[in-house]
Amino acid sequence: MRNYFIDLLTKEAKSNNKIMLMVGDLGFSVVENFKEKYPKQFINAGVAEQNMTGMAAGLASEKFHVFTYSIANFNTFRCSEQIRNDIDYHNYNVTVVSVGGGLSYGALGYSHHAIQDYALMRSFPNMTIYAPGTRSEIANCMKQIFKSKSPAYLRLGKTLPKNLKKPNQPHDHAPGKWTKILECKNRESRKCILTTGAVIDDAVKMQKKEEFSNYHIYSLPIWGMKYKTLQAQQINKWDEIVTLEDHLEDGGFGSYILECNSSIQKVGETKIKLKSLNKNVCNTVGDQDNLKEHFKFAH
16 A cells, blocks of 8 residues: 555656655655655654654645655654644644554554554544545545645555455545445445445455355545534435444444434434444454454454
8 A cells, every 4th residue: 555655646746746655754664766856845853753743844835745654653642732733623634644544553562453443533623534444535535635735634554455356446535525336245235335445345244154245345545523414414325334444443433433423313224233343452463364363353
């Protein structure tokens, strides 16, 4: 995912000298091509994410579109005050790019578990969350980010789906709109698994189980406060929704969908179930796949 993101950013920088990429002394083996082609549009801020975020806000105030790039917890929680006061408050055009969403860096322990980032980033009023799960979704998220002039949070997983037959099928991912990923055999079914981010493989595995064989799979890669009314309209079309995310339940994507549902006058007509990470994963170290299996994620 991160390599494709850098490819798209490098391509955009060729025709837009206002694009800036800032890294927190990491990303090497990924960002070199951008750095070599556009050295004046690249800054290594060092292991100083708070300073990086403050500088990004300053550059954005001078009409630059700045991308801050780091492992998920480092450029979110470590510099949440700068995101809140310097970027979101002023509605600056800064995109916080997090690699390793969820348990991608599970073997490095809790400091690298990005399992509360949605809760933080979706609390900022001007922030839009971009959580792509396929190559097509990455391309469309970047297209929307380049058009936008507001704060953005781009959350990237480690790998692209392996179990999806047409993972690169093009879709028009309009902000706040659900995208059909995979139909179930019963096309008339009014049940769906709704994902965000890099959990589409997990949703496909879920659908293969008898319990969820009658559920379509949809994704919502672009969401946030400003799209809550739009969610309420889409929720109303379904009898049952199961949300799936690599994040803790509290404050996460499923909680967001429940909040959206509460704004519908006839609350309760759509059954919503949440599937998320077990809180005990906070105390556990291991490979992403092993952690998911151990805690029965998407079971």
